[in-house]
Each structure stands twice: as C-alpha cells, then as structure tokens.
Amino acid sequence: MSWRATILTLFPDMFPGPLGLSLAGRALREGRWAIEALDIRSFATDRHRTVDDTPFGGGAGMVMRPDVLDLACEAATSRNPGAPLVYLTPRGRRLDQALVRDLAAGPGVTVLCGRYEGVDQRVIEARQMVEVSAGDFVLSGGEPAALLMLDACIRLLPGVMGAAASAEEESHGAEGLLEYPHYTRPAEWQGRKVPEVLLSGHHAEVARWRRAEAEAATRTRRPDLWERYQTRAGAEPKQAKAGRLDGHPAAA
Ligand code: ADE
Numbered sequence: 001m002s003w004r005a006t007i008l009t010l011f012p013d014m015f016p017g018p019l020g021l022s023l024a025g026r027a028l029r030e031g032r033w034a035i036e037a038l039d040i041r042s043f044a045t046d047r048h049r050t051v052d053d054t055p056f057g058g059g060a061g062m063v064m065r066p067d068v069l070d071l072a073c074e075a076a077t078s079r080n081p082g083a084p085l086v087y088l089t090p091r092g093r094r095l096d097q098a099l100v101r102d103l104a105a106g107p108g109v110t111v112l113c114g115r116y117e118g119v120d121q122r123v124i125e126a127r128q129m130v131e132v133s134a135g136d137f138v139l140s141g142g143e144p145a146a147l148l149m150l151d152a153c154i155r156l157l158p159g160v161m162g163a164a165a166s167a168e169e170e171s172h173g174a175e176g177l178l179e180y181p182h183y184t185r186p187a188e189w190q191g192r193k194v195p196e197v198l199l200s201g202h203h204a205e206v207a208r209w210r211r212a213e214a215e216a217a218t219r220t221r222r223p224d225l226w227e228r229y230q231t232r233a234g235a236e237p238k239q240a241k242a243g244r245l246d247g248h249p250a251a252a
Contacts, residue, residue, distance in 0.1 A: 003033040003157050004108035005150055006080040008072045010051065010115050012037035014143045024151055027160045033108075035150075036079065040064075043071040052116050061117030069112070069123045076110045083108040084245050085129045087119060088142030088149070092131030095149055097172035099132065102245055103149075104156035111149070113142030130245055176229045178217045180210040 007015050015037040020028060027033055041049050045068070052062035073085060086109055093099075103109050112119070112129065124131065134145035155161055171179040183194040197209045219226045 001107070002031050003104070003106075003153075004080050004083065005033065005035045006076045006083065006108070006110045007035065007037040007113065007146060008040050008069075008076055008111065009037055009113040009143055009146075010040050011113075011141070011143055012039045014147070017147055019147060019150055019154065023160060024154045027154060027157065030159070032157050032159055033154055038072060038076060040068065040072050043068050043075065045071075055117065059117075063117055064114060064119045066120035066123035066126075069119060070126065073110075073112070073123070073127045080108055080110050082106070083110050085110045085112065085127055086149070087112040087114065087124060087129040087131050088134065088145040089114055089118065089131050090133050090136075090138050091118075092133040094133050094135060095145075095152075097152070099245075100149070100152040101156060104153040109150075109153070111142070111146045113146050115141045175214075176225060176232060177214040178222060178225070180213040180217070 009015070016025070016028060016035050019025065019035065024033075028035065041051055044051050050065070051068050052064050055061065055063045077083075077085065083106065084103070086103075088111060123129075132145075132149065134148055139145055171177070173179075183198055187194050187199060195209065197205050200206070215226075215229075218229060
C-alpha cells in the first residue's frame with residue numbers, strides 16, 4: 001500500500017497540480033504515493049449545495065459548515081484509514097521538518113483545505129484535526145499550503161529521492177542547521193572565485209569548512225534554530241523527541 005494523500009477541497013482541480021511533475025510526479029506514476037481530491041461541495045445536502053454560512057456573532061466572511069465537513073471527513077477517513085487529519089490554517093502550529101518526517105513515516109495524510117474565514121470550531125474538535133500552518137502569512141486558502149506540505153513529505157518517501165544525497169545533510173536535516181553554500185563550475189565567474197578549500201581535494205578540510213559555514217548561516221539567519229541547536233548539542237544524552245502529532249490542542 002502506497003502513501004496516500006486524501007484532500008478535502010472546494011477546488012479539486014488544483015490537485016495534483018505541480019505534484020504531477022518532476023520528482024513527485026514521477027513517484028506518483030511509479031505508485032510510490034497516491035492522491036485523491038474530494039470536492040467538499042459534493043457532500044452538501046441542500047438543493048443549493050451550500051458549504052458555508054455567516055458567522056454567529058457577526059463579522060466579515062463566511063464559515064464552513066460543520067455538518068457538511070463532517071460528512072466529507074467521514075468519507076475521507078474511510079478511504080484513508082489510520083491517516084491523521086490535518087486542517088491547514090494560519091491558526092495552526094507551524095509546519096516544520098520534524099512534522100514532515102512524522103507524516104512521511106505514516107500511512108499518509110488526509111488534508112482539509114479551508115476557504116472563507118475558516119471552519120466551524122466544533123468539527124475541528126470532533127474530528128480531532130491537527131491544525132497546521134504553512135507559515136506566518138495568510139493565503140487565500142489551504143490548497144497552496146497542502147501542495148507545499150505534501151511536496152515536503154513525498155520527497156522523503158522510500159525510493160523517491162533515489163541516489164540524491166541523504167536528507168540528513170540538507171537544511172533542517174537531522175543536525176538542525178541550515179545548509180552550507182554550494183558552488184559549481186566555472187571556478188571563477190564575473191570575478192567571483194569559489195572558496196579555495198573546495199578545490200583543494202582535502203575532504204576533511206572541506207567538511208570542516210562546510211560545518212563552519214552551516215553554523216555561521218544558522219547563527220546569523222536563524223537565531224531560533226541556532227539556540228535549539230546549541231541546546232541539543234549540549235544535552236547528553238540526546239533528548240527524546242516529543243510526539244509531533246500529539247500535544248496539539250485539537251488532538252488533546
Ligand atoms: N490558509 C490560509 N493561510 C494559511 C497558512 N499560512 N497556512 C496554512 N493554511 C492557510
């Protein structure tokens with residue numbers, strides 16, 4: 001059974017979209033993962049196929065109805081048993097590589113893409129959704145965030161990256177550092193030279209330089225990651241990782 005993504009959306013035509021191309025597209029054709037987009041509107045029960053309504057308490061925008069979404073969730077869950085139900089929302093915990101790794105290691109994921117102002121809170125709680133945000137910005141809907149999250153998961157599935165360098169060395173890899181900078185030919189371009197050490201053939205020196213560059217980049221660009229890296233490096237033995245799909249208010 002391949003890793004399965006079931007998407008609940010008002011715009012099923014957005015899927016697989018870019019995930020049908022390149023690395024993810026080839027893996028899709030090879031059967032390493034599967035995707036199914038279900039149209040939330042098809043679960044509406046009234047003549048007008050209503051999926052949203054005005055918010056209680058007043059205010060701008062519309063809210064997606066719990067009864068319609070619950071039917072959609074039921075259908076998705078039965079097609080993707082055991083997969084966590086992720087609701088993409090700027091109110092969620094921020095997506096990171098640790099969560100991506102956890103999702104990729106499981107059977108797949110069911111993803112609810114919100115539109116309008118949001119989703120009725122009761123169905124979020126009743127269905128124990130894991131609320132996840134793509135970052136501290138607001139999209140017009142959850143679909144681009146779903147594509148982004150799925151892309152990050154798919155590249156970690158067995159056989160997808162092939163012989164590409166291990167996922168350990170890249171930014172946000174196991175080390176928790178940003179990646180060192182890369183260079184290729186020509187050795188000099190527009191008067192800019194490749195760092196000498198990379199041409200030296202001294203593997204140990206190259207490794208030392210790369211680590212120093214990775215640490216410097218992390219320290220200056222991402223003080224938050226640097227802080228965590230230092231804490232981890234100092235902690236012996238390494239701390240057990242918290243369950244990343246647990247401990248979320250909606251999953252409690
Ligand atoms: N929907 C709207 N904005 C979003 C974000 N930042 N992350 C996930 N889903 C969203």
